[in-house]
Amino acid sequence: MYDTIIIGAGMSGLAAGIRLAHFDQRVCILERHYTIGGLNSFYRMNGRDYDVGLHAMTNFSRKGTKTGPLPKLLRQLRLRWDDFQLAEQLGSEIRFPGVSLQFGNDAELLRSEIAEHFPDQVDGYDRVVGRLLDYDDLDGDNPDFLRSSREVLAECISEPLLVEMLLCPLMWYGNARQNDMDFGQFCIMFRACYLEGFARPFKGVRLILKNLVRKFRGLGGELKLRSGVSRIHVEDGHATGVVLDDGTELEGRRILSSAGAIETLRLCDDITEAEVAKAGQLSFIESISILDKQPQQLGFDRTILFYNDSERFHWQRPETGLCDVRTGVVCSPNNYAYAPDEGSLPDGIIRITTLADHDRWCALSDKAYRAEKVVQQDAAIESAIRFMPDFRRHVIDADVFTPKTIRRFTWHDNGAVYGAPEKQLDGTTHVDNLYLCGTDQGFVGIVGAIVSGISMANRYCLRPME
């Protein structure tokens, strides 16, 4: 009998596991895939290391800072700042036709860029910053949490283009809702991206995952890979345990699931029909190009570039076609200020993220699917080079993954990267000892998912101490 069974060895599940194992619980993390990491895993191909997700860790704070999500999660996981070896971004940018705004880890940069390009909107921008909810107010109780961000922004900023430009990176990095964004989520992402900023470990997501899993195992936690949960046993509204894909049964006093809200409900054997209509719709393709040069040698020194090719930013599932390349994110992991003893990454890398439609990708035959990967990667690059130097002559290797890939390795409905638009902020379900953590509890991104795992573990699995 386990004290807690955790479904999923992504960021949130591993973080929750560390908390529980640290306080001597018997805890087991069950992961269906053959490796850890979930939406932010890693793989090896043609002799090269690839990250699935990591463009940037948001919420950067310098060593010695005591407040904010990063110091908080390090304390809770008993990790040192140096365990993540974070290198700061060189600088990021939002590019729309005719106007660009730079931002970095010093919040003043974005403000000065707005003062330069939108001089009569600086006061409005300051009003937005003044209205941001604090991290402490983000449990969803604040009535402003569910307001429309577009509405709140329009009350402060009279230039629609600036509103679109400010929303673009924040929606890209953490908005499950199409076209608009809950104001609470906007506040989380605004702090994470514009006020705190981006960083990355030289070794990428591997380093973070390795540290989390080492800590978990060191505390006596059990991790079972290739151990998908096919059913959660529920009796009279109470979960008694799980059944694995191979039929093995495990008992637990409580269950914490990072599989997603609908995905988790579907596992419960007292539910006949989960509300599939509520699943998230937004998924991506990620086109990764390996270059024979460092991007800076080609004149590209941006860490993350968010581009959009018209005055209006369209954040929705593609209406026609497999992908919508009007907007995208370009990331170069090379463009971080790595420590001198780390040097530079062995290859030049350009990653481009584009909105994609899960159902259309999944409807393709195998042959068409393979062909479309190439076609859509070319289209994504062609769109991106309107906003950056043309790097195509320097490509020596490439990989693409699609909503189908994301779905296949994380089992999230629709390959939805940020989960369902309606979040379950208190983490509860219809089953009294089954809780949600991660994406569908409400905190997304690497830091968000870790914070979610910690807070749900604290709130439901540690607190009522008999």
Add this chain to the structure above:
Amino acid sequence: MTNDEIREEIIDILEDIAPDEDLGDLDDEKSFRDQLELDSMDFLDIVMELRKRHRVQVPEEDYPQLASMASTVAYLEPKMRDIVKN
């Protein structure tokens, strides 16, 4: 445990919770919150570490007693006096 040993034990717990913190110049009379920016999650951790390490229970209504080092040691003295330091 003597009061000095209890203090040492609390320092040890704080080092565990905040490994990047320099606790050498901690002022025993000033609140942890102001000096170390500890929040409610961290206080809960101090309580849970005490339980984990010494089986000392601190009921929720007593949490305010753990505000500073001086008040924490005073509060724990009767609970920990009979524990043998190992």
